[in-house]
Amino acid sequence: MTNKKLYLYKAFKIAFYITTSIIIVLVALSSLLVNEKLQTLLRSWYFILPWFLLVVLTIFFPLFFKKRNSRKEYIIIHYPFIVLIILTFLSFNSIRSASFELEKNIPTSFDNQFDLGLDDTSLTLKNFDIEYYDQNFNDIKSYKSEIIIEYEGKKKTAVVEVSKPVRFYPYTVYQNSWAFYISDIVIEFDGAEYDLFSQNESPIITNDGNYFEFHPIGYSNSNIIYEWNLISAVGERLEKGNFSSADELFIANKYKLFLIEENYIVNSILEVSYNPFGPYLAVSSVIFLLAMFLQFFRKKEIDSLKEESENV
Amino acid sequence: MFENILLASLLILLVIFSYCMIVFKPKKYHIYLIILLMIELTILLVRFLISGHIPFANIYESLIFFSFIYLLKLLLLQNLDSKSIGFLSIPSLVIVFIALLFPAEGKVVSPLMPALRSIWLFIHVPSIFIGYVSVFFLAVLTILRSINNSKFKTLWNNELKSSIFFLTLGIITGAYWGDQSWGRFWSWDPKESWAAITWFILVVVMHVKNRKIQNLLIFVALFALLFTYFGVTYLLPGLHSYG
Numbered sequence: 001m002t003n004k005k006l007y008l009y010k011a012f013k014i015a016f017y018i019t020t021s022i023i024i025v026l027v028a029l030s031s032l033l034v035n036e037k038l039q040t041l042l043r044s045w046y047f048i049l050p051w052f053l054l055v056v057l058t059i060f061f062p063l064f065f066k067k068r069n070s071r072k073e074y075i076i077i078h079y080p081f082i083v084l085i086i087l088t089f090l091s092f093n094s095i096r097s098a099s100f101e102l103e104k105n106i107p108t109s110f111d112n113q114f115d116l117g118l119d120d121t122s123l124t125l126k127n128f129d130i131e132y133y134d135q136n137f138n139d140i141k142s143y144k145s146e147i148i149i150e151y152e153g154k155k156k157t158a159v160v161e162v163s164k165p166v167r168f169y170p171y172t173v174y175q176n177s178w179a180f181y182i183s184d185i186v187i188e189f190d191g192a193e194y195d196l197f198s199q200n201e202s203p204i205i206t207n208d209g210n211y212f213e214f215h216p217i218g219y220s221n222s223n224i225i226y227e228w229n230l231i232s233a234v235g236e237r238l239e240k241g242n243f244s245s246a247d248e249l250f251i252a253n254k255y256k257l258f259l260i261e262e263n264y265i266v267n268s269i270l271e272v273s274y275n276p277f278g279p280y281l282a283v284s285s286v287i288f289l290l291a292m293f294l295q296f297f298r299k300k301e302i303d304s305l306k307e308e309s310e311n312v
Numbered sequence: 313m314f315e316n317i318l319l320a321s322l323l324i325l326l327v328i329f330s331y332c333m334i335v336f337k338p339k340k341y342h343i344y345l346i347i348l349l350m351i352e353l354t355i356l357l358v359r360f361l362i363s364g365h366i367p368f369a370n371i372y373e374s375l376i377f378f379s380f381i382y383l384l385k386l387l388l389l390q391n392l393d394s395k396s397i398g399f400l401s402i403p404s405l406v407i408v409f410i411a412l413l414f415p416a417e418g419k420v421v422s423p424l425m426p427a428l429r430s431i432w433l434f435i436h437v438p439s440i441f442i443g444y445v446s447v448f449f450l451a452v453l454t455i456l457r458s459i460n461n462s463k464f465k466t467l468w469n470n471e472l473k474s475s476i477f478f479l480t481l482g483i484i485t486g487a488y489w490g491d492q493s494w495g496r497f498w499s500w501d502p503k504e505s506w507a508a509i510t511w512f513i514l515v516v517v518m519h520v521k522n523r524k525i526q527n528l529l530i531f532v533a534l535f536a537l538l539f540t541y542f543g544v545t546y547l548l549p550g551l552h553s554y555g
Contacts, residue, residue, distance in 0.1 A: 017516065024512050031502040031548060042500055088498075097495055139423045162426040163493045174495040273495045281497070285484045292480060296473035 009064050016057050022050045048089065055082050077295045080288040087281045097273035099176060102145070103265060104128070121171075124148040126157070128178060128268040130219045137218035137225050137242065145175055145268040160270065170276040177269040180216060180224065186261035187214070193260065206255060209233040219266055220244070228252045315355055315419070319376075319412045322351045326405045333398025341394060345387045352380040363421045368437050369428055371545055372418045375411040379404045381438070382445045392467070396456060403448045432489035440482030440507070446475035447510070447530075447537050454530045461523075472518060479511045502548040506540035 026047060030038045041047055058078050065071040100108050102125035109122045127146040133139045144161035151168055158166040158173075166173045185196045189204050189212075196214055204212040210232050218225040223245035230239045230253050243250035249258050329344055355376050359367035368377040382404040386397060424433075450471045457464040486504070491497040498504060513533040517526050 013519075016519065020512055020516055024509050027500075027505045028509055030500065031505040031544075091497075095496075133423045140426055141423070142426045142429060163430040163432075163489075165492060165495070172491075172495065174493075176495075271495050278491070278497075282488070285487075289477075289481060289484060292477050296477050 005064070012057055012061060012064070015053065019050045019054045019057065023047075023054070026050075051085060051089065055085055058082050073295070077288075077291045080284065080291045084281070084284045084288050087277055087284050091275060091277040091281050094277060095273060095275045097271055099269060099271050101179060101267045101269050102147070103267050107148075107150070120153070121149070121151045123173070123270065123272075124150075125268050127222070128219075128266055129221065130178070132218060132220060135242075137220070137227075140218075143175060143178060145270065147173070147268075147270070149173070170274055170278065172273050172275065172278075174271040174273065175268070176271045178219070179267045179269060180219065180264060181267070182216060182224065182262075182264040184261055184263040185214070185226075185259070188258040188260050189255065204257075206230075210238060212252065212257075217242070221246070224262070224264055224266070228257075315358065316412070318351055318355050319408060322348060322355075322379075323405065323408045323412055325351070326401065326408060330398050330401045330405055333394045333401065335398075337394040337398075339394065341397065342387060345383060349380065349383050349387065352376065352383065356380060359421060363423065365424045365429075366434060368441070369424055369433070370418070370422070371542075372411060372414045374437070374441070375407055375414070377437075378441050378444065379407045379411070381441050382407065382448065385442075385445050385449070396464075399456060400449060400452050403452065427493045430489060430492060432485055432492065436482055436485040436489050439478050439485055443475050443478030443482050444537060444541065446471050446478060447514070447534055450475055450530055451534045454527050458527060472514065476511065476514050476518065479507065479514065483507055483511060502544045503540060506536060506544055510536040510540055 026038075026041065029035075030042050059082060061078070062071045062074050065074060100123065102108050102123060104125050104127070107122040107124040125145055125147055128143070130143040131141040133141050142162050144159055144164075146157065146159050147166070149156050149158060149166070149168060151171075156168070160166045160173050160175045162175050165175070183197065187194050187196065187204065194202075194204050206212075210230055213229040213231055214226050216224050217227045221244075225242055225244045228241055228243065228250075229237050232238055239253050241250075241252055243252075243257075243259065245259070245262055245264075247259060249256060251257075325344075325348055329341075329348065332338065333341060356367045356373075359373060359376075363369075367373040383401075386400060386404070389397065389400075392400075450468065453464050453468045453471055457468050483504075486507070487497040490499065490504075510533055513529055513536055517529045517533065520526050520529065
């Protein structure tokens with residue numbers, strides 16, 4: 001190798017180490033320090049620059065190899081990595097998303113306000129449900145929405161669930177969360193009616209001085225699940241149980257209570273994201289993994305460092 | 313209680329195993345490793361039967377799973393002398409010790425959160441842990457290689473490649489899973505950031521020729537991995553705070 005080429009080779013190596021170090025340090029600092037400027041830096045062109053340099057170095061490094069085989073072995077793993085980086089950058093810059101709260105049977109249209117380009121698209125919530133692990137409604141198993149998607153003149157019904165998004169390229173709909181809005185709940189006890197959401201309403205007091213507390217704890221089969229608590233005069237919880245919107249009558253301890261009026265809305269909160277490079281990113285990452293597997297685990301191992309020192 | 317007894321027994325047996333391997337160097341040790349693995353498997357099975365889900369959904373379960381993968385890898389290692397196996401078994405001892413000391417509230421069996429109920433749990437988590445195990449192996453082999461380079465060079469190189477490959481697989485499958493669950497394949501979450509840092513350091517190790525710098529960087533990578541595993545969960549908030 002000529003002196004000039006040797007210096008250039010060493011410069012490439014040093015540039016690689018410096019670039020990688022900058023990336024590592026920036027990422028480490030941004031996760032450790034709550035600094036707005038640092039967080040903005042990660043989303044700015046200043047962070048793109050070391051990556052760009054890394055890509056350039058990686059593309060041109062094979063010029064130092066004398067043997068074609070060595071160059072080929074280098075390219076097999078490094079060039080898919082470059083493609084992955086470029087597609088990741090393009091994806092980061094093009095991805096957009098917006099959150100929508102859908103009320104049942106009310107179509108939600110997307111206009112330019114959300115900057116998604118979804119002018120002729122609407123989502124309508126048909127049904128929303130929450131699944132629990134047990135009848136105590138303590139732990140949520142999953143929650144999902146049945147929606148109607150109108151897109152480019154087509155209509156399609158789909159179920160979007162947590163970790164099971166619905167895709168209509170280049171858009172994806174995710175189940176994000178939900179919201180309860182209870183405006184009225186009237187319970188009849190011992191001949192008297194109690195509006196639980198009324199500010200001036202006194203609590204439901206039993207003959208022996210205990211009182212009831214109620215609060216919503218879940219939603220299942222299109223019904224709100226409430227928990228009742230029987231509290232003693234000294235504030236000690238004596239007993240608790242559940243009832244739902246479907247129960248007109250429920251037995252709490254020895255007392256009969258009637259749910260006579262209830263008004264509520266349960267909305268589903270969905271997120272729609274636009275990622276045109278998603279599928280390409282997926283394919284390129286699979287190719288990169290395959291290339292890495294072939295390079296690392298073939299029987300005939302090529303020690304790239306040794307080869308590099310022989311051929312440079 | 314039963315689980316703690318099993319863990320304590322496992323720890324004692326691991327200490328005895330490591331000591332005997334280093335001092336007495338028995339040639340036939342595989343049966344002892346299988347017994348240790350059976351104890352681990354029992355703990356994992358019990359948790360699976362109680363919770364109804366694969367037992368690596370929180371930090372405590374992941375520690376047990378980690379030591380299981382570690383011992384399994386140790387069992388599958390070939391062409392290595394008993395003394396080296398003894399030294400290699402030390403990290404699993406430390407992991408089981410940490411698991412035993414875990415507070416009771418962290419050991420509670422709980423159902424899976426909705427976001428964790430995905431096929432990617434079975435791909436992402438094991439990939440990451442195989443990568444983690446490889447990094448631990450790499451750290452011990454780095455020490456052994458500094459004593460006898462020719463004996464451990466090939467295994468060291470293989471472990472480096474294995475760690476990079478499985479961490480890459482874990483990071484990429486994690487990105488897919490993030491896209492499915494949260495709508496973003498990368499959000500600079502502290503766990504993601506530190507996994508990427510660990511990966512980058514290992515990639516630099518692969519490109520560096522100087523053995524002293526390689527050795528130093530391996531321990532830097534190990535520190536980054538430990539921070540990814542524990543530091544991020546307990547010190548930094550983020551989407552991955554499932555511990």
